[in-house]
Amino acid sequence: MSLAVLSWSLLIAQVMLALAFGCTAWRVLHGPRAQDRVVALDILYLNGMLLLLTFGIRTGTDLYFEAALVVALLGFVSTGAFAKFLMRGEVIE
């Protein structure tokens, strides 16, 4: 019984996260301005990471966790670089 509840919850959560992914992807594609796209991309990374974590719970393997850690790190660095680019027009001065 509780197994069914948990597996269905995981499925529903994954569907919701996929929808969230879609919302942010729309914002990345449609802008309207560069700063909107950058914020949306940051949250797109986060939604992808949460999806990986739910897959990890579903399959019971630690591998997804490593991927989530890398995605979180990359998201931070890339958004920082994008913000710098928006401010100055160059990443490295």
Place this chain on the structure above:
Amino acid sequence: MRWLLPHPVISAGLLAFWLMASRSVAPGPMLVGAIIALLGGWALTLLDPPKVRIRRPGLILQLAGRVFVDIIRSNLAVARIVLSRRLPRRTGFLHIPLALREPHALAVLACILTATPGTAWLEFDAEEGWLLIHVLDLIDEEEWVRIVKERYEAPLLEIFR
């Protein structure tokens, strides 16, 4: 002791990070973690960060608890705003005069305000101490100024004195 561990908090954090990342407390990871912690502390000494003095540990815990509760509360409030049929009409910028000048304290305040849904830190004028934030639910400007100044700035002024 001072030369061995110049930044004890950072070193402890690095050790905890390493043990969590390698997921064991066996002697091997412990040894590598200790080396990383020592090297990290020494490297930070070379970078020579500005000294910070922190007081009132009890107040820090109190502030942390307050921020935790506020984040949960404003999470629910902002989620309700997002999902409600009508979006709020009153969103806007707010100027707040701050007495806080200590850079670390300002960084903590910036993180608190940005991490809380509903408020976002935009800019700080260090010369005259004006802070510019954006508020999602700007019904009462005086109320927001009072919240920022009394709930967050006052304890930060005490902690980083």
Place this chain on the structure above:
Amino acid sequence: MTHLAELPAPLALLAAALVLAGAFLSLAGSFGLLRMRTFYDRLHAPTIATSMGISCVLLASMLVFTALQSRLVIHELLVGALVVLTTPVTLMLVARAALHRDRLEKSPAVPRAARPEPAEEPAE
């Protein structure tokens, strides 16, 4: 999914509730990003996902793995700390960049400086 059958029932239900809550809050944050009208309004929505959404999912993951491996599994705290500490920094950076760009374009929607402009200047 057979490994999940080993979970005690109360833990499984708690984990299910946490996963659902986290996913729902993330969806709310992303939906807000889609729905709000101006950039500065949109800045508030994602913090729902980055504060409570991720905490709920990470807590569920910690519960499940701690119960399954019957030892304390807390490496999820790494991801949590990373996201919680870095998100305000990135959002602040992007917000400042946006403010800078809007000011360069002399957009009337943003304040000119952190200092409030003197109110009710007599018109020239």
